[in-house]
């Protein structure tokens with residue numbers, strides 16, 4: 204199950220547009236009903252406009268009307284697994300629940316499964332509430 208999602212993320216990673224960093228990432232998001240949405244990172248000559256793979260997958264899913272997610276897989280060519288950046292974690296926090304699975308992997312067959320609450324236990328929110 205996760206293996207096929209990782210294989211899908213490795214495939215979409217090949218579409219990443221990374222002429223500046225040469226660091227390509229693929230992400231596949233699965234909804235609670237089993238649909239999948241994918242994303243790759245897309246860079247820009249104005250570097251700050253770069254959009255990460257995870258955020259592109261989440262935005263594609265939300266654009267399609269999906270808000271309920273079961274898991275996300277993230278894959279890059281890293282020695283250990285590829286870890287989402289803080290901006291992507293904050294975007295995940297908008298839609299993920301404590302027990303949404305975050306499967307981090309590399310292209311060489313290594314993967315580690317986390318629950319979202321353990322990967323990002325506290326985050327910005329407008330109320331300054333530590334528990335949300």
Ligand code: THU
Pocket residue numbers: 221224226227228243244245246253254255256257286287288291
């Ligand atoms: N990148 C992602 O796609 N996801 C992350 O969580 C971290 C970073 C991309 C952005 C940029 O294109 C490249 O990796 C190097 O930072």
